[in-house]
Amino acid sequence: EVQLVESGGGLIPPGGSLRLSCAASGFTVSSNYMSWVRQAPGKGLEWVSVIYKDGTPYYADSVKGRFTISRDTSKNTVFLQTNSLRAEDTAVYYCATEVGVTGQFDNWGQGTLVTVSS
């Protein structure tokens, strides 16, 4: 059974950093495209970043230069390093997999809340 478990969220002041983790089971993270999607309180879904099977990363313009996606295949875990955090980065961060060839997010974790506030 595919399972994704996020961790690492918390309360952080503006300008701070957090590293979010997404531990996967039931598949290997290097065999799928892995994305981070976030949702601000009471708002819609916003795609943040993806890491392809070959390790190539892509980012939304809103986080480019501040966030870095990576993976550790030995831990079967994907990470999102978030730097220079702003109030508008406050959100629940979900990791999600693209299993199919048409880019849909087949599996989601339960999310981890990041709150940027002084």
Next chain:
Amino acid sequence: DIQMTQSPSSLSASVGDRVTITCRASQSVSTYLSWYQQKPGKAPKLLIYAASSLQNGVPSRFSGSGSGTDFNLTIISLQPEDFATYYCHQSQNTHTFGQGTKLEI
């Protein structure tokens, strides 16, 4: 960037009704279009992928249609558990979500 516009933003319906939610892309996304259901405090759940393919385990009262720029999600015979927020999502060029449609009783 491809923009996705859903309508309506909210919708009131009753158990047993048929409802349709529309999603329009700012440029063609072919059939790289999926639909998700989200309930409060929960992660989104995939319902439809490739515009019209039903995800395993999703009831057949859900269906999707469309290609290019115009897409629909239809739910026939609404059940109490269907009252939730629905999002469309394009994956033709990175990823973009619609703003969501809240389906209320």
